[in-house]
Amino acid sequence: MRYLPKSDSERRRMLEVCGVASPEELFAHLPEAVRLARPLALAPGISEYEIVDYFRERAAENLEGYTSFLGAGVYRHFRPVLVDTVVSRGEFLTSYTPYQAEIAQGTLTAIFEFQTMICQLTGMDVANASMYDGSTAVPEAAMMAARATGKGRALIARSVHPEYREVLRTYARYQGMPVEEFGYLPDTGAIDLEDLERKMDDLTGAVIIQSPNFFGIVDQVKAAAEIAHRRGALLVVVFTEAVSLGILEPPAEADIVAGELQSFAISPSYGGPYAGIIATKEKFIRQMPGRLVGQTTDSRGNRAFCLTLATREQHIRREKATSNICTNQALIALMATVFMTVYGKQGLRELAEQNLAKAHYLAAKFQPRFQGKFFNEFVARVAGRTPEELNRALLKRKIIGGLPLGRFYPELADSMLLCATEMSRRADMDALVAQAAGQPAGKEVLA
Amino acid sequence: MITKVRNHLSQNEALLFERSSPGKKAFQLPALDVPPVDAAEALGAGNVRAAIEGFPEVSEVEAIRHFTRLSTWNYAIDHGMYPLGSCTMKYNPRxxxxxxxxxxxxxxxxxxxxxxxxxxxxxxxxxxxxxxxxxxxxxxxxxxxxxxxxxxxxxxxxxxxxxxxxxxxxxxxxxxxxxxxxxxxxxxxxxxxxxxxxxxxxxxxxxxxxxxxxxxxxxxxxxxxxxxxxxxxxxxxxxxxxxxxxxxxxxxxxxxxxxxxxxxxxxxxxxxxxxxxxxxxxxxxxxxxxxxxxxxxxxxxxxxxxxxxxxxxxxxxxxxxxxxxxxxxxxxxxxxxxxxxxxxxxxxAHGGEGLRNATVDAVLNAVYIRKQLEPYFDLPYSSPNMHEVVFSDHRQAALGVHTGDIAKRLIDYGFHPYTVSFPLIVHGALMIEPTETEGKLELDQFIEAMISIAKEVETDPHTVKNAPYGTRTSRVDEVTAARKPVLRWKPA
The missing domain is CATH 3.40.640.10 (Type I PLP-dependent aspartate aminotransferase-like (Major domain))
Known part of the structure; x- marks a missing residue:
């Protein structure tokens, strides 16, 4: 086996040193009843060439050469070449969590820069080294709010990503955290502040909204903050489209920001791995889950970084820890760090402006269902047929349409969620529009 | 004697924010093929942010040098053995x-x-x-x-x-x-x-x-x-x-x-x-x-x-x-x-038989290390071990040197430390997991390094207690980091 670096003679020599006659003897202390008496029923090992072949075949069974207008929490953005160049370096790829600071300054420095950039983007004081993803950052934020306020109830907007809400329910069920939902306004698609107000009580520790929300609408962070704070709850603001922060006012009124960084050069990869974040105000630092990197000095007085405030964490606190999280998403967070570096101050703005322009170009050809302001996603009502029927017609033209919303919102069964990014070409958008309008995309439409 | 490594230069590198200068770019977007929109109009003036204060502005070559320099400050499996017990740090096939x-x-x-x-x-x-x-x-x-x-x-x-x-x-x-x-x-x-x-x-x-x-x-x-x-x-x-x-x-x-x-x-x-x-x-x-x-x-x-x-x-x-x-x-x-x-x-790549062979080699490597380090380090539990072995610093602690010190000294010998102070049932634990992807030469060098350190503890404990010396960053002050947390860069 090519990954095993020993010759037979080396193995024999080592067995001799160990004082055993055969490799089998190394396992002689295992009770007979637990031993597997047959070989594993798995195919024999194969070469690199065959492995590439196998996965190319699987890739071919997926889509190839399709244009897509899917967003809904996972976005198609160009991945700068530098991203894979950096994360493919063995020093980043094949190192462990940086417990030994003296030989992990590369990872630690990059995480410190990551934490800083996430603060700059979100308007928060402190950010952790990353979470598994946006969906699991939500329950972690809710639990954090419960610890900070001593109140377990959480109110979450129906306009938060439906799968994120499902994850929150799973986590909350056994922790004395009742979760209730509040609605959105049928005309604007923004949160229903009156419904929120009605459902608020003094046992609520967290109000959770998303902006831009699942419908793409820029939501009412300030108003939600006021309502939450008046009753002693924290406001958690969720985002799934990180590029929006290049142009949108950061949710500075939030107490906790829980987001997903997939848009920052992380491949869609059929749902993961991605990287989530939790950022917050200074006063809640000790309630934060996950790893934190801090600045300090070494014994020669040079600036250095190390993991810090570990007394919140499971390996020290065990059952009293703020979270059971251990692994974070360091390499994926590094992708996001390189992305933010490549685009920088000016580039992220321009990128956001292109997304805004493309989505508004597309939306102008549809009847957006909601009047609220939107960034690069919007809900479109499909006329004359179901969204599923339209999508089937589009597939014949190698276009993947929007996400039909009936699955998550029965009241929106006639609508789909469409997304356009800097990677959506005008010609493809025109082709989509032509199909939606019931005409085949002729040359004159594409011109 | 340190035989596996010798010093080489590493580049200094400032943080991205300290390297930034207004107007520098590492990106170029395609020309927009749709009409631009006015952000204030599309999003509402109150929703549009000012420029992101402090966000990096560097060129492409500076970006790649930045991260490459940082990467050279890391130890990784690609450099050598990474015997962190419980973490199974094995080779990652490309x-x-x-x-x-x-x-x-x-x-x-x-x-x-x-x-x-x-x-x-x-x-x-x-x-x-x-x-x-x-x-x-x-x-x-x-x-x-x-x-x-x-x-x-x-x-x-x-x-x-x-x-x-x-x-x-x-x-x-x-x-x-x-x-x-x-x-x-x-x-x-x-x-x-x-x-x-x-x-x-x-x-x-x-x-x-x-x-x-x-x-x-x-x-x-x-x-x-x-x-x-x-x-x-x-x-x-x-x-x-x-x-x-x-x-x-x-x-x-x-x-x-x-x-x-x-x-x-x-x-x-x-x-x-x-x-x-x-x-x-x-x-x-x-x-x-x-x-x-x-x-x-x-x-x-x-x-x-x-x-x-x-x-x-x-x-x-x-x-x-x-x-x-x-x-x-x-x-x-x-x-x-x-x-x-x-x-x-x-x-x-492995197949059924290959996976089993990997297991056998993983256990062989751990037993091999145990046999040769047993004379030098206290083994609190003598039951047969499998893929990892846990020693204690009992003998060295008597001379004032603890597992954490031995771990730091191991860095000077060109290895990543083992897992320190875990599991909790072993006081002063040294938890060593070689995995199957270490060859005999690398294992022998590791064993030699551990024995050399055990001897240093007896002759020159001070050297061990202040290690590492060969790294660009010496022992880090973790206490101050936790006492006065600085968790993000701010302009001076």
Missing amino acids: INELVARIDGLAWAHPYQPESLAQGSMEVMARVEAALAEITGMDAVTLQPAAGAHGELTGILLIRALLEKRGNPRKKILIPDSAHGTNPATAAIAGYMVQNIKSSDTGVLDVSALAQLVDQDVAALMVTNPNTLGVFEHNIIQAAEILHKKGAMLYMDGANMNALVGIARPGDFGVDVMHLNLHKTFSTPHGGGGPGAGPVAVKKPLEPFLPAPRLKHSARKWTWDYKRKHSIGRVKAFYGNFGVLVRALAYIL
Whole structure:
């Protein structure tokens, strides 16, 4: 086996040193009843060439050469070449969590820069080294709010990503955290502040909204903050489209920001791995889950970084820890760090402006269902047929349409969620529009 | 004598923010092919932000130098042995990186039609089947994102089954040798934690277990082999004790690298377990993630697995969302697919026999180290070890040198330290896990380094206590970092 670096003679020599006659003897202390008496029923090992072949075949069974207008929490953005160049370096790829600071300054420095950039983007004081993803950052934020306020109830907007809400329910069920939902306004698609107000009580520790929300609408962070704070709850603001922060006012009124960084050069990869974040105000630092990197000095007085405030964490606190999280998403967070570096101050703005322009170009050809302001996603009502029927017609033209919303919102069964990014070409958008309008995309439409 | 390494220069590098200068760029966007829109009009003037204060502005060459310089400050498996006990730091084959980046897989959107995702679904089904065979369990979910996330999923599954039987019960039993994630997980799943003291030989005390298991106990969480690297030889008996009282056996699969192809948890009474694909199945640790933490269960727990589940019907894969007993989702979408691709590439490369050979070499390497270091370091438990070995600093501590000091000195010899001060049942632990991907030369150099340090402790303890010397960063002041947290850069 090519990954095993020993010759037979080396193995024999080592067995001799160990004082055993055969490799089998190394396992002689295992009770007979637990031993597997047959070989594993798995195919024999194969070469690199065959492995590439196998996965190319699987890739071919997926889509190839399709244009897509899917967003809904996972976005198609160009991945700068530098991203894979950096994360493919063995020093980043094949190192462990940086417990030994003296030989992990590369990872630690990059995480410190990551934490800083996430603060700059979100308007928060402190950010952790990353979470598994946006969906699991939500329950972690809710639990954090419960610890900070001593109140377990959480109110979450129906306009938060439906799968994120499902994850929150799973986590909350056994922790004395009742979760209730509040609605959105049928005309604007923004949160229903009156419904929120009605459902608020003094046992609520967290109000959770998303902006831009699942419908793409820029939501009412300030108003939600006021309502939450008046009753002693924290406001958690969720985002799934990180590029929006290049142009949108950061949710500075939030107490906790829980987001997903997939848009920052992380491949869609059929749902993961991605990287989530939790950022917050200074006063809640000790309630934060996950790893934190801090600045300090070494014994020669040079600036250095190390993991810090570990007394919140499971390996020290065990059952009293703020979270059971251990692994974070360091390499994926590094992708996001390189992305933010490549685009920088000016580039992220321009990128956001292109997304805004493309989505508004597309939306102008549809009847957006909601009047609220939107960034690069919007809900479109499909006329004359179901969204599923339209999508089937589009597939014949190698276009993947929007996400039909009936699955998550029965009241929106006639609508789909469409997304356009800097990677959506005008010609493809025109082709989509032509199909939606019931005409085949002729040359004159594409011109 | 330090023979494996000698010094070379490393570049200094400022933080990105300190390198920035207004107007520098590392990007160029294509010309916009649609009319530009006025942001204030489209978004509302109050919603448009000012420039992002402090965000980097560097050129492309500066960006690549920045991260390349940073990378040279890291130690990595690609440099050499990384004997972190319990972490299974093995070689990460590069073919796995290549296949995970094939366009049709890397750009697959989780909501693209199932008819255009058959390849991804087939990959996942194959991973599920391989892991079921390796563990001897009946069903596998790939949804959890990491080991601790898998633990939570597993305990929620137990809770759901017990609840359906009428009583979720109150307690989870956890040996004192367990990883910290175990008790933290039990608490999040709404259980009280009761610790069990290990026996004098470092294994589960079955008679103590028999006394503790009652109608309040939901499950025992056990790592096997345990964190001493010792196989829990009473495991079948433990399972019987639990099952007789209606409780379950949860296995933390962190140490599965000792068992693949040799023994299967499903054959020794385990009801639920998680695997760490970033340990046993060689997906890269990446400086602390991403991982994947699949959970394997026995049949009675299958109805409760997170939705959706893969289903094969009419020669096509579909996602089955109609799972009325499911504990719900633990993560958006279906799991860390990119990590699953890498793990499958690893399994395909090895095949059944290759996986077993890897296990044999992993155990051989650990036993080889034990035999040669036993004369120099105290071995608190003499039971036969499997893939890792745990010494204590008992002898060195008498001379004022502790496990943490020896670990730091090991850096000067060109190695990453072993795991320090864990498991908690060994005072001053040195937990060493070589994995199967170390050759004899690297192991011999490691052994030589450890022996040399043991001798230094006797002749010159001061040198060991202030190590490392050869690194660009010397010992880091962690106390000040925690006392006055500086968690982000700010302009001076």
